[in-house]
Amino acid sequence: MSTKPSHHQRLTHQRRLVLEIIENSQEHPDAEAILLQARARDARISLATVYRALAFLKEAGLVQEHSLGQGHGHFEVAQSTPHYHFTCKQCARVIEFSAPEVIDIVRGLGEERGLQVTDVHLLLSGICDRCRSSQPALPHLADGSSHP
Amino acid sequence: MSTKPSHHQRLTHQRRLVLEIIENSQEHPDAEAILLQARARDARISLATVYRALAFLKEAGLVQEHSLGQGHGHFEVAQSTPHYHFTCKQCARVIEFSAPEVIDIVRGLGEERGLQVTDVHLLLSGICDRCRSSQPALPHLADGSSHP
DNA sequence: GTCCATGCAAACTGTTTGCACGCGC
DNA sequence: GCGCGTGCAAACAGTTTGCATGGAC
Numbered sequence: 001m002s003t004k005p006s007h008h009q010r011l012t013h014q015r016r017l018v019l020e021i022i023e024n025s026q027e028h029p030d031a032e033a034i035l036l037q038a039r040a041r042d043a044r045i046s047l048a049t050v051y052r053a054l055a056f057l058k059e060a061g062l063v064q065e066h067s068l069g070q071g072h073g074h075f076e077v078a079q080s081t082p083h084y085h086f087t088c089k090q091c092a093r094v095i096e097f098s099a100p101e102v103i104d105i106v107r108g109l110g111e112e113r114g115l116q117v118t119d120v121h122l123l124l125s126g127i128c129d130r131c132r133s134s135q136p137a138l139p140h141l142a143d144g145s146s147h148p
Numbered sequence: 149m150s151t152k153p154s155h156h157q158r159l160t161h162q163r164r165l166v167l168e169i170i171e172n173s174q175e176h177p178d179a180e181a182i183l184l185q186a187r188a189r190d191a192r193i194s195l196a197t198v199y200r201a202l203a204f205l206k207e208a209g210l211v212q213e214h215s216l217g218q219g220h221g222h223f224e225v226a227q228s229t230p231h232y233h234f235t236c237k238q239c240a241r242v243i244e245f246s247a248p249e250v251i252d253i254v255r256g257l258g259e260e261r262g263l264q265v266t267d268v269h270l271l272l273s274g275i276c277d278r279c280r281s282s283q284p285a286l287p288h289l290a291d292g293s294s295h296p
Numbered sequence: 297g298t299c300c301a302t303g304c305a306a307a308c309t310g311t312t313t314g315c316a317c318g319c320g321c
Numbered sequence: 322g323c324g325c326g327t328g329c330a331a332a333c334a335g336t337t338t339g340c341a342t343g344g345a346c
Contacts, residue, residue, distance in 0.1 A: 220336085
């Protein structure tokens, strides 16, 4: 959304800092992680400010929030090409992938049902390649019946 | 040998009650909604019990939890045919849809990347058909790209 | 009698908010 | 100066947990 800033100061030091941290992160940091990194560069920044900056940046369309199945939000810079996420249940690693077919499916559904779809999240979880291979041949992890 | 499970009483009155409520619900109730309905039939059931019952039923594979973009869990009976969810940002209505193509995409990705995918959530949000038509032409809710 | 499940309240996590101060314009 | 943005702490929502009691076998 590109409304012109009819009000005064918008992109403050702290907000810029939060944005930079997200931009420079290969991960998908959560608010706590962002706070930690922010504190390394500005000891007095508070968690509330991080959340407010995140809200601001989301509203500005610069940052997106994703729920990656861990009960709290994760953040990344808004990207023009849609992409989706796989979360490893074992090591919590997040792998991004693109799947262009998805938007076609979604578009079809939208038209079929009269829905105006503005957000699409395809979230996979399971065991990532690394964890699978470092694992002493477990027979059937697929059903998730037991374990830590 | 003993056909009994190694542990004793499993499917108690309260757990059955929670399960029935979810089964009979066309909606996707959250814990609070389940508590309310449960209280109508057993005044002394507690929220903690609801949560413990939900954990038990999930573990038993009878119930699934979904994050529908509202910051808290929603529950439904586990279904054999996978399906996905659209949440209306305006009226919070949840619409289910199936999209068989999705599992193919996911299967492809899994093989390609060596991931073992156990869970797939495709979550859409936007404006539902009802809200769109009952809407007196709102100026800028309709930016097709991303976001609020 | 043995355990597990329950109820209650308190703890906990992630996030939001009220209020007074403070910085940038 | 003025107003928005900040920091702090308290409030909040959703969920989990410790502990003593109660129920089903």
